[in-house]
Amino acid sequence: MTQAPHPLPDSPATPLETPKWLRELWYFALPSRALKAGAMLAKTMLGEPMLLARDQSGKVFALRDICPHRGIPLSCGRFDGTEVECRYHGWRFDAAGTCTAIPSLVDDQAVDVGRIGVRTYAVAEAQGNIWVYFGDADDTLPEVPSAPGFEAGDQRHVETMVFSGALDHAVVGLMDPAHGPYVHRSWWWRTKASMHAKAKAFAPSPLGFQMVRHTPSSNSLAYKVLGGKPETEITFRLPSIRIESIAAGRHRFVGITAVTPVDDSSCEVNQIMYWTMPWLTWLKPVLRPFIQTFLRQDRDIVAMQQAGLRHDPRLMLIDDADTQAKWYFGLKREFARSRAEKREFINPVKARTLRWRS
Ligand code: FES
Ligand SMILES: [Fe+2]
Missing domain, CATH: 3.90.380.10 (Naphthalene 1,2-dioxygenase Alpha Subunit; Chain A, domain 1)
Structure with missing residues (x-):
């Protein structure tokens, strides 16, 4: 005896036909306490390799974690609290993603290192949380998600x-x-x-x-x-x-x-x-x-x-x-x-x- 197949469910268009990930919004990266001053760490968010670092003054910044020279993750290198140094050939990048040094250059090799850069992301830190914005540099940033009533307090x-x-x-x-x-x-x-x-x-x-x-x-x-x-x-x-x-x-x-x-x-x-x-x-x-x-x-x-x-x-x-x-x-x-x-x-x-x- 065969059983009648179940009818197909009367369902709307497959819900996953919406865009996979939205951009132009803030995404939670990590709790503030996970990133001490002078430290950096690597993280993949929305499929993008990200280097998150906190400089000596306490400010957090985020760079695309790929060296523009030959592609090694910058997070494999060193961070002195101000600049990130690539592990491969020592190129250095500041918090704005701008290249500040190419150590292999000799004196008369005029390369404008300041024109070399890595992509940066807007970062917001509030209530003990670090958020990263995925969008374009000239976007008007939306409000950072927050815990109502805890404006000054860190999370427990x-x-x-x-x-x-x-x-x-x-x-x-x-x-x-x-x-x-x-x-x-x-x-x-x-x-x-x-x-x-x-x-x-x-x-x-x-x-x-x-x-x-x-x-x-x-x-x-x-x-x-x-x-x-x-x-x-x-x-x-x-x-x-x-x-x-x-x-x-x-x-x-x-x-x-x-x-x-x-x-x-x-x-x-x-x-x-x-x-x-x-x-x-x-x-x-x-x-x-x-x-x-x-x-x-x-x-x-x-x-x-x-x-x-x-x-x-x-x-x-x-x-x-x-x-x-x-x-x-x-x-x-x-x-x-x-x-x-x-x-x-x-x-x-x-x-x-x-x-x-x-
Ligand atoms: S790959 Fe980064 S400096 Fe060469
Ligand atoms: Fe649940």
């Missing part, structure tokens, strides 16, 4: 994990409200039995959307620990930044989840946390394994998903549980279009209430 903790999956799948996985009871099934967070219907109000917000301020569901044990009646607000903004802000009594907690593509098949997820509760700082060593477990659950599900995605299946996004994912792709498309047409970005998200069980 950053957890970094590499996900083996393309950016879109990691982002959609992180904003997906329906995976909680299945992926994060831990006694201290959610159980399948605790699932119930939810209705959350959403509204457009700059470059994204927001789950408007509300009291979180009672099945989140972790929220109860905060004390007072907690109120939470979750914002998503392009390119791939989620900001959860919880106010409980006189205390605040903000978690920024920033996803930065490394290359076509991997991305780095950074969970950056701010809080005002002193007891949470004392508890940090105890809490860290929980944070890691939570993030690993998301990482592992994205890794498992790759086995199926390798066959390029048609995918589905259903209402309302996947509406945020639909918005994400819509936002990406509109952002890319608005840049290509050199016009204002028009947020395609309309305010509405989404309902799902989780």
